[in-house]
Amino acid sequence: MAHDDSSGKDIAATSSGLDAGAGTAVVPASAHAEADGGLAVITTDGFENPGHPPTRPRVTDIDPKKARHAQRAVYTLFYISIAGSIFALAAYMAFPINDDLNSVRLNTVFLGIGITLALFGIGLGAVHWAKSLMSEEEGEDIRHPVRGTDETRLRAVQIFDEANKESGFGRRTLIRNSLIGALVAFPLPAVILFRGLAPEYSNPAALLETTMWKTGTRLTLDPSGLPVKAADVTIGSAFHIIPEGLNDQPDRLEQKAKAAVLLMRINPADLNVSPGRETWNYDGIVAYSKICTHVGCPVALFEQQTHHLLCPCHQSTFDVNNECQVIFGPAKRPLPQLPITVDSEGYLVAQSDFTEPVGPSFWERS
Numbered sequence: 001m002a003h004d005d006s007s008g009k010d011i012a013a014t015s016s017g018l019d020a021g022a023g024t025a026v027v028p029a030s031a032h033a034e035a036d037g038g039l040a041v042i043t044t045d046g047f048e049n050p051g052h053p054p055t056r057p058r059v060t061d062i063d064p065k066k067a068r069h070a071q072r073a074v075y076t077l078f079y080i081s082i083a084g085s086i087f088a089l090a091a092y093m094a095f096p097i098n099d100d101l102n103s104v105r106l107n108t109v110f111l112g113i114g115i116t117l118a119l120f121g122i123g124l125g126a127v128h129w130a131k132s133l134m135s136e137e138e139g140e141d142i143r144h145p146v147r148g149t150d151e152t153r154l155r156a157v158q159i160f161d162e163a164n165k166e167s168g169f170g171r172r173t174l175i176r177n178s179l180i181g182a183l184v185a186f187p188l189p190a191v192i193l194f195r196g197l198a199p200e201y202s203n204p205a206a207l208l209e210t211t212m213w214k215t216g217t218r219l220t221l222d223p224s225g226l227p228v229k230a231a232d233v234t235i236g237s238a239f240h241i242i243p244e245g246l247n248d249q250p251d252r253l254e255q256k257a258k259a260a261v262l263l264m265r266i267n268p269a270d271l272n273v274s275p276g277r278e279t280w281n282y283d284g285i286v287a288y289s290k291i292c293t294h295v296g297c298p299v300a301l302f303e304q305q306t307h308h309l310l311c312p313c314h315q316s317t318f319d320v321n322n323e324c325q326v327i328f329g330p331a332k333r334p335l336p337q338l339p340i341t342v343d344s345e346g347y348l349v350a351q352s353d354f355t356e357p358v359g360p361s362f363w364e365r366s
Contacts, residue, residue, distance in 0.1 A: 084117025
């Protein structure tokens with residue numbers, strides 16, 4: 001049967017022509033050393049880098065009057081930030097916190113307003129500066145993992161100089177100086193606030209070693225201040241306790257932070273009392289500091305079945321049966337126990353103050 005030997009060549013030529021028109025060419029594999037064999041397809045219509053889009057001039061680039069207006073807006077915002085920082089300092093001094101809860105509200109509101117203005121001025125001023133006055137031309141910086149050459153390092157210095165010129169940081173003195181002033185003034189309220197957290201005296205140990213509890217002080221309910229009789233405390237119950245007369249103290253909040261107590265009644269047979277503490281409880285009624293020995297959170301959760309006290313902040317758990325020893329969590333010391341008894345009228349009273357400092361460990365405690 002007859003056939004045309006040239007048909008294969010014609011088809012190959014036709015295919016080659018079609019491929020060339022489509023942007024590819026079919027060549028023998030021997031023409032490319034990197035090819036393993038067969039035919040290699042080489043793309044001839046590669047994607048071209050379009051480059052950066054053209055920069056569209058802003059109104060401040062065209063109109064000098066608008067540029068001056070934008071400049072005034074920027075340094076005005078920085079001045080507002082400075083004023084906010086000063087206002088926060090003044091509010092901290094003008095509205096001190098005392099036992100009146102209204103003073104806490106006033107201090108928080110006015111201090112918050114000042115700090116908000118300080119942050120708002122810096123943030124909005126910086127954004128407005130970048131959007132309206134700084135150069136908007138896009139550029140690219142190819143990063144290298146190794147130390148640059150001397151030419152590259154010199155170029156980096158030139159880039160910083162160009163950035164200074166483009167941003168106008170060195171030329172626009174009002175913006176620069178107001179920004180520096182805002183950044184200097186902004187941390188001052190934080191410094192004053194942290195200073196207010198420090199103890200009034202040089203030795204904080206003296207403040208924590210004693211509380212309002214003393215011999216004969218009655219245990220009263222928090223917050224009513226009503227005294228508690230031993231007969232009113234049933235097995236499995238728990239009461240939040242404060243010292244008698246606490247509500248009449250001028251520094252009520254500070255005293256309560258140290259003297260708050262949790263009162264519970266346990267079956268006396270379940271209590272494991274160490275030598276020297278046999279008289280610290282009254283018929284199974286025990287009183288322990290409510291201030292967690294981890295970071296000072298209130299230990300206010302009593303598990304009636306297990307006789308465990310739980311701190312809700314970091315889940316430190318104390319075993320009431322074993323003198324509030326730590327059985328779980330980050331706390332390292334048991335809760336201090338308040339020695340108690342009853343007076344002639346049957347009311348629960350303290351035998352003495354705590355025998356150790358309450359609250360979290362501090363650096364003076366050995």
